[in-house]
Amino acid sequence: MYHNQYISKIDNAELVQTINVTSASFIQRINENFDINRQLNALLLGNVQSGKTAQMLGIISAMADEGYKIFLLLTTDNVDLHRQTYNRVKNSLSGFNVLNEKEESLLTQASLIKPTVVVLKKNSRVLSRWKNHLLNTNICKGLFLVIFDDEADASSLNTLVNKDRVSTINKRLSEIKASAANTIYIEVTATPQAVILQTSMSGWRPKFVYYFKPGDNYLGGNYFYPKTQSLNTIFTPDYELDSIIEGGDVICPIG
Known part of the structure; x- marks a missing residue:
């Protein structure tokens, strides 16, 4: 119902097709990798300006x-950016409660008759206030908390790890993740290196990666900076890439 409502507003058949494929495949990966006894981290990977928000909203609705x-x-x-994202979510997910970062009082048990999306800036005061609300109200009791972290490599990771300290944003996000018994944390980015290089002990390394291909009309870096054989061989042999990515979907879990 919610997914059909969302895609019915998109006047682009190719985009609708990719959203349908991404949503179904991503949820399948969640089901395959989810463990009731631990939080699940996943990575949604797309090219720069290739429609990551549209794909995120498709997954949320599904x-x-x-x-x-x-x-x-x-x-x-x-x-x-926060205002733009909030307005887009509000206009795209008409069957949802969509809250901004100042509306924590509206997130109640009664409001969860409908699914609820809260759009937050990665700001320490904002995250601290919402962490307190989630804990004090125990709103997530018996429910899954699903977090989509757009540009997950920007400020979310522990930037002070080499100083044996925890950066403020990373600490607040850890507290929010811990506010529910079961959290699915989806890191979204076009530049995944820092995310993928997290240690398994860090609590931020993705269990699996899903890559969605851009549409046929996409230009971006692939057009302006085409791949060359010399660049490919600097990073990894072709056979290693083939073993990881097949048909646009990263098919092997992260270690």
Whole structure:
């Protein structure tokens, strides 16, 4: 129901097809990798300006159809970007409660009759306030908390790890993840190196990666900076890439 409502507003058949494929495949990966006894981290990978927000909203709407109720969508600490993302979610997911970062009082048990998306900036005061609300109200009791972290490699990871300290944003996100018995944390980025290089003990390394290909009309870096044989061989042999990516979907879990 929710997914069909979302895609019915998109006047682009090719985009609808990719959203359908991404949503179904991503939820399948969640089901294959989920462990009731631990949090699940996953990575949604797409090219720069290839429609990551559209894919995220497709996954959110499909997960709502599966019974998930509480979603946090994190943006970088930028007022204009936060407002733009909030308005887009509000207009795209008409069957949802969509809250901004100042509306924590509206997230109640009664409001969860409908799935709820909360759009938050990765700002320490904002995250601290919402962490307190989630803990004090125990709103996530018996429910999964699903977090989409857009630009997950920007400020979310522990930037002070080499100093044996924890950066503020990373600490707040860890507290929010711990506010529910079961959390699915989805890291979204076009530059995944820092995310993938996290240690398994860090709590931020993705269990699996899903890559969605851009549409046929996509230009981006692939057009302006085409791949060359010399660049490919600097990083990894072709056979290693072939063993990881097949048909646009990263098919092997991260160690």
